[in-house]
Amino acid sequence: MAESxxxxxxxxFMAQGHIIPFLxxxxxxxxxKDYMVTFVNTPLNIQELRSSLPQDSSIHLLEIPFNSSDYGLPPNTGNTDSLPYxxxxxxxxxxxxxxxxxxxxISDLVHESCCQPPLCIITDMFFSWCAEIAPEFGIFHAIFCGGGGYGFACFSSLWLNLPHRNTDSEEFTLPDFPEASKFHVTQLTELLRKTDGKDSISVFLRNMxxxxxxxxxxxxxTVEEIDKLGLMYFRKKIGRPxxxxGPALLSARTRARAGKETGIAPEVxxxxxxxxxxxxxxxxxxxxxxxxxxxxxxQLAMALVASGKNFIWVVRPPFGFxxxxxxxxxxxLPEGYEERIKDSGRGLLVQKxxxxxxxxxxxxxxxFLSHCGWNSVLEALSCGVAIMGWPQAAEQFYNVKLLEEIGVCVEVGRGKTCEVRHDVLxxxxxxxxxxxxxxIEMRRRVCEVRDMIKKAIKAEEGCKGSSAKAMDEFLNAALLMRKESNKMGTNGEGSNSKQLCPCRDGAGEQ
Incomplete structure (x- = not known):
């Protein structure tokens, strides 16, 4: 049956925040039942994934060679989690x-299956170079962005246009995304704030x-109902569906297997x-x-005492360590803090x-006091938990901006080095x-968003939510391209299917 x-x-991409939504x-x-998945990554990540997959999983894990030492990186670097900034x-x-x-x-997979190429290649947002590979084999290529539409619309516009360099003001708008309203320079990472567009990471990101x-x-x-503005940006910019x-989220059990071995047991x-x-x-x-x-x-430790609230705090060494x-x-931490918190029963400090x-x-x-990485955002919203945002990097600043607009978040800090006093916190x-x-309003609103997400992923026949419908449309588009390629006899190495697919411009699709 598997062959059919x-x-x-x-x-x-080799980073926990990317691997988790892909998994x-x-x-x-x-x-x-009609699909089989081959999951490709570098050896160290594949080793980790083997222990993360459920025992009954049929996902095929496949290693791709990578030696970090060849690129001036520390030996045995598998992903960004172990790297200094x-x-x-x-x-x-x-x-x-x-x-x-x-x-x-991909060439080997095609030949192993008697010149029948995979139906589709789904690559990370950082691997957009696959658009040069997929047409050679007549394969449908989709980029999966594990982040949200609005956050990455802002991220994309900022890196492509560098609008903050064209004004003396600390506030500015995005030339191709004015609907996102104003931005402040403190919502930019240090690298983005200083770049002139010629450094290696700027060139890498623009090409990507x-x-x-x-x-x-x-x-x-993401989900259509909570992310319309960001999706609109990409649809207008790219000109196709x-x-x-989303949300592509791991179950609690799989998430625990994918987590660090050091930490705290779920039962505790x-x-x-x-x-x-x-x-x-x-x-x-x-x-x-x-x-x-x-x-x-x-300051955060002092704020938790002053607020009198119960808390679980995942502690890590500070910035610079x-x-x-x-x-x-x-x-x-303040002198004797860990012992006092433990004795009072009000707090639980967890390492890593x-x-x-x-x-x-x-x-x-x-x-949830969070950096507002998108995986964490979706997990909180899916559970109906209000968010306190302290963005640190990448598109997290714009995730907070969206969440405040939706009414489910309050920003408490901005960046790694901004100083926030304990009384304000x-x-x-x-x-x-x-x-x-x-x-009260935040809790009401986040429960509404939770229900929107539940509705979006509903997959019952005759009553499918927006995300379930989008998944069907994606798979149907890939199958249509396969059908057209078969009709023209162009499957296999050397074909260029993009000339053959009548739906490439998105006609007739949402």
């Missing part, structure tokens, strides 16, 4: 070396973003949370690659990793978690 299934090849999408696709640009550049070996991998225009389709890990198929968290009243706990985590300054860790090293509570999905879905959790915690007008 259509193969879908997937390759995410979630792969698990969704495997549930459809100043080596991220080098790591991005090194990923370009995957292009020729990925082409060979321009490459999106050559893909057959774009998939977004952009399908919101649940037992602690079970002792707390309804909507009384603040969960704090800045993700696997982000942290704040030492002074802000101190190895993020994967041990957290030294005696150096970075916590079972985030299980925490957010617990009835006692009221709010305490007031914002109380604003969101107490029975204030703002707090």
């Amino acid at each position: 299934k259509q193969r879908i090849v997937m390759i995410p 979630a999408l792969a698990l969704q696709l495997q549930q459809r 100043d080596l991220i640009a080098t790591f991005l550049q090194s990923s370009l070396a995957l292009k020729p070996v990925f082409r060979k991998l 973003l321009v490459g999106w225009y050559n893909a057959d389709r774009i998939l977004m890990n 952009v399908w919101p198929i 968290c649940k037992k602690w949370l079970d002792t707390k009243p309804l909507n009384s706990v603040l969960y704090i985590s800045f993700g696997s690659q982000n942290t704040v300054s030492a002074s802000n860790i101190m 190895d993020i994967n090293s041990e957290f030294k509570a005696k150096e970075w 990793w916590a079972p985030q999905v299980e925490i957010l879905s617990h009835r006692s959790v009221s709010a 305490a007031r914002k915690i109380e604003l969101v978690m107490n029975e204030t007008e703002k707090g």
Whole structure:
């Protein structure tokens, strides 16, 4: 039976925030009986993924060669999680070396299956170079952006246009996205603020973003009903369908398997949370690659005491230190803080990793202080948890902007090094978690958004939600291209299917 299934090849960028939504999408696709998934990545990530997959998974994991030492990176660097910030640009550049070996991998797959190419290749947003490979084999190519439409619309416009360099004002608008309203220079990363567009990472990002225009389709890990503006930007800019198929989220069990071995057991968290009243706990985590300054860790610790709220805090070393090293509570927290929190029973300090999905879905959790990476945003919204945003990097600043517009978030800080006083933090915690007008409205609104998401992924025949319909449209477009290629006899190496697909311009599709 397996031979009759259509193969879908997937390759995410080597970073936890990219691999997780790709894995979630792969698990969704495997549930459809007509498809088989081949999941491609570098050896160290494939090793990790083997322990993450459910035992009954039929996903085929395939290694692609990569030796970090060849590119001036530390030995055995598998993904960005283990890298200091100043080596991220080098790591991005090194990923370009995957292009020729990925082409060979596709060629081998075609020949192994008697010249029947995969139905579709789904690549990471950073691997838009696949648009040069897929047509050689008559394969439909989709880019899957694990982020949201609005956040990456802003990110794309900023890097392509550098509008802040054309004004002396600290505020500016985006020339091709005025609907996004004004931006402030503090919503830019330090690299973006300083670039003149000629440095290596700027060139890499511009080439990557321009490459999106050559893909057959774009998939977004978002929901139409909460992200219309960002989706509109890409549809207008690219001129073909952009399908919101999200949220692509891992189950709590799979997420735990994909998490770090060091951390806290889900059972310990649940037992602690079970002792707390309804909507009384603040969960704090800045993700696997982000942290704040030492002074802000101190201020946050003081704010939590002042607010009087229960909390679970995933602590990591401050900015400037190895993020994967041990957290030294005696150096970075007030004297005796860890012991006092433990004795009072009000707080739980967790090093490195916590079972985030299980925490957010617990009835006692009221709010989430987050860096607002999109995976974390979707997990919070899907659980109906209000967000306190402290963006750190990439498109996180614009995710916060969207979430404030929707009415489910309050921004509490901006960037890695901004200084936020404990009294300001305490007031914002109380604003969101107490029975204030703002707090009540945020909780009402986030429950509405949670219900929108549930409706979007509903997949019952005759009553499908927007994300389920978008997934069907994507797969049908890939099948239509295969049908047209077969009709013209152009399957296999050397074909150029993009000339054959009548739906490439998006006619007749939403």
